[in-house]
Amino acid sequence: xxxxxxxxxxxxxxxxxxxxxxxxxxxxxxxxxxxxxxxxxxxxxxxxxxxxxxxxxxxxxxxxxxxxxxxxxxxxxxxxxxxxxxxxxxxxxxxxxxxxxxxxxxxxxxxxxxxxxxxxxxxxxxxxxxxxxxxxxxxxxxxxxxxxxxxxxxxxxxxxxxxxxxxxxxxxxxxxxxxx
Amino acid sequence: xxxxxxxxxxxxxxxxxxxxxxxxxxxxxxxxxxxxxxxxxxxxxxxxxxxxxxxxxxxxxxxxxxxxxxxxxxxxxxxxxxxxxxxxxxxxxxxxxxxxxxxxxxxxxxxxxxxxxxxxxxxxxxxxxxxxxxxxxxxxxxxxxxxxxxxxxxxxxxxxxxxxxxxxxxxxxxxxxxxxxxxxxxxxxxxxxxxxxxxxxxxx
Amino acid sequence: xxxxxxxxxxxxxxxxxxxxxxxxxxxxxxxxxxxxxxxxxxxxxxxxxxxxxxxxxxxxxxxxxxxxxxxxxxxxxxxxxxxxxxxxxxxxxxxxxxxxxxxxxxxxxxxxxxxxxxxxxxxxxxxxxxxxxxxxxxxxxxxxxxxxxxxxxxxxxxxxxxxxxxxxxxxxxxxxxxxxxx
Numbered sequence: 001x002x003x004x005x006x007x008x009x010x011x012x013x014x015x016x017x018x019x020x021x022x023x024x025x026x027x028x029x030x031x032x033x034x035x036x037x038x039x040x041x042x043x044x045x046x047x048x049x050x051x052x053x054x055x056x057x058x059x060x061x062x063x064x065x066x067x068x069x070x071x072x073x074x075x076x077x078x079x080x081x082x083x084x085x086x087x088x089x090x091x092x093x094x095x096x097x098x099x100x101x102x103x104x105x106x107x108x109x110x111x112x113x114x115x116x117x118x119x120x121x122x123x124x125x126x127x128x129x130x131x132x133x134x135x136x137x138x139x140x141x142x143x144x145x146x147x148x149x150x151x152x153x154x155x156x157x158x159x160x161x162x163x164x165x166x167x168x169x170x171x172x173x174x175x176x177x178x179x180x
Numbered sequence: 181x182x183x184x185x186x187x188x189x190x191x192x193x194x195x196x197x198x199x200x201x202x203x204x205x206x207x208x209x210x211x212x213x214x215x216x217x218x219x220x221x222x223x224x225x226x227x228x229x230x231x232x233x234x235x236x237x238x239x240x241x242x243x244x245x246x247x248x249x250x251x252x253x254x255x256x257x258x259x260x261x262x263x264x265x266x267x268x269x270x271x272x273x274x275x276x277x278x279x280x281x282x283x284x285x286x287x288x289x290x291x292x293x294x295x296x297x298x299x300x301x302x303x304x305x306x307x308x309x310x311x312x313x314x315x316x317x318x319x320x321x322x323x324x325x326x327x328x329x330x331x332x333x334x335x336x337x338x339x340x341x342x343x344x345x346x347x348x349x350x351x352x353x354x355x356x357x358x359x360x361x362x363x364x365x366x367x368x369x370x371x372x373x374x375x376x377x378x379x380x381x382x383x384x
Numbered sequence: 385x386x387x388x389x390x391x392x393x394x395x396x397x398x399x400x401x402x403x404x405x406x407x408x409x410x411x412x413x414x415x416x417x418x419x420x421x422x423x424x425x426x427x428x429x430x431x432x433x434x435x436x437x438x439x440x441x442x443x444x445x446x447x448x449x450x451x452x453x454x455x456x457x458x459x460x461x462x463x464x465x466x467x468x469x470x471x472x473x474x475x476x477x478x479x480x481x482x483x484x485x486x487x488x489x490x491x492x493x494x495x496x497x498x499x500x501x502x503x504x505x506x507x508x509x510x511x512x513x514x515x516x517x518x519x520x521x522x523x524x525x526x527x528x529x530x531x532x533x534x535x536x537x538x539x540x541x542x543x544x545x546x547x548x549x550x551x552x553x554x555x556x557x558x559x560x561x562x563x564x565x566x
Contacts, residue, residue: 012423012424013423013424015423017415017418017419017423020414020415020418021411021414021415024410024411024414024415025408025411028406028408028410028411029403029404029405029406032404032405032406032410033400033403033404036404036406037400039360040360040361041360041361042406045406046406046407046410049406049410050410050413050414050417053414054414054417054418054421057414057418057421057424058418058421058424059424060424061424116399117399118362118363118366119366120396120399120400121360121361121362122357122361122362122363122366122367122370123396124361124400125356125357125360125361125362126357126362126370136400139397139400140397140400140401167390167393170390170392170393170396171390171392171393173370174390174392174393174396175392176370176373210499241496241499241500241528242551244499244500244501245496245500245528245552245556246551246552247500248494248500248501248502249500249538249552249553249554251551251552251553255551255552256552258551259549259551259552262551281524281525281526284525284526285526285560288526288548288549288558291548291549292548310562312524312525312526312560312562313560313562316526316558316560319545319548319558320545320558320560322548323545323546323547323548324545324546344562345562348560348562351545355545
């Protein structure tokens, strides 16, 4: 069993910067999953994730409860994903114009698995950002509504409505996909 | 007397021809920016296109683009010649009444992969309304990775019933879906289904 | 938990819960960035956020309020200042072109609308984040264009459709202005 989040946070605050690398390694994949599904591609997800880690380090003094560092970090990532998502049209990205990149955006795997990946990504993309955010945090990251409320600033009732709407929209979208 | 008149007429005609060519060459001072090798070849293409009643400004702009980007003379001339051919084919498909803007958009659509029949069908679908936006949306969708057939089907399906603004919004919606990771063909097909359901019967 | 889920949605959730591997090189990039930062210290934050009492005369309070109001009005006026007036032609549409390029020293907007003359439409840097902007009046039509960065590098507009023909090996974008067929 490794060192707890709280112990690592205290060490970083005391000047042991290297201890932060353990926190990054611990949360990289899990938070990366949320960023990837929220933003739809690895390039943006990694940028948002990297940005979140740096911001978390800079504001580590404001992490009131080091025992809940993970949840606090989630909140920073949720905000980064919102900012990245809003900025995505203006940023100088090439991959959409790069035919080679278009060919490699599907995840590797059997043909039917790749097709399902495409459908899932496309269906998620069709959700409004706030619905997608609530759906992912509740059903994929499996957070409690009270925690999601703290991360997003939305009320629990509003969040439940967003998740319900997201489920209904996904059902409708997936039914449409069957007719393509 | 007769020989004198003939000589005079020949000289006069020759003078008129020389002056006409000089006027044609002087008409577009922008072509002075081309180098000594490129300029005469481009002028020749421009003159023949003008004589055919096709718009020449797209050709001048394409040549200037090449010059500014430092392209070699043979590349610039090839690009201008290719565009000239496309403009002619666009007029064949869209009809003699097509405007310069429509022809330019038609040339781009042909270059993007539209068959002449797609242009002709768009013309019929839009009636007397401009086909520029429909052609532009087709070309832009293909540029974003939507297969040619899918893009043509979408634009043809919408062209008869929706306004230019709706065509633009359709394109933007598909681009948004693609930018967030949706497969281009699926994005276009799904958005077409949704747009067809919501199409307003207003004048295009 | 999934009783009320459609089977397809349940399948989506299972798919999304699969572990994801992010490139471990991200760790190194993060550590490189924070190496340049001061260590996070609770002491400074505590000092900054500690409550303090400040004595202020009524005149002093009015002066501060007036300064804040003047600053707000100044910023507001900057934001609503319209772009340079375009030619008095009802068929012209003002188009704003925007590019984020923080490292550029100079950006030019170059295209069919200015005869591909790289000197005619310099873009203006409007923010420290590297946002460049230019407004051009355009008649209905379709225009190819690109950004020229520091007089050397051509960049297509990431927010616009790509021009299909890449005759010259440098990417261009297109903008279509509706409103007429002539």
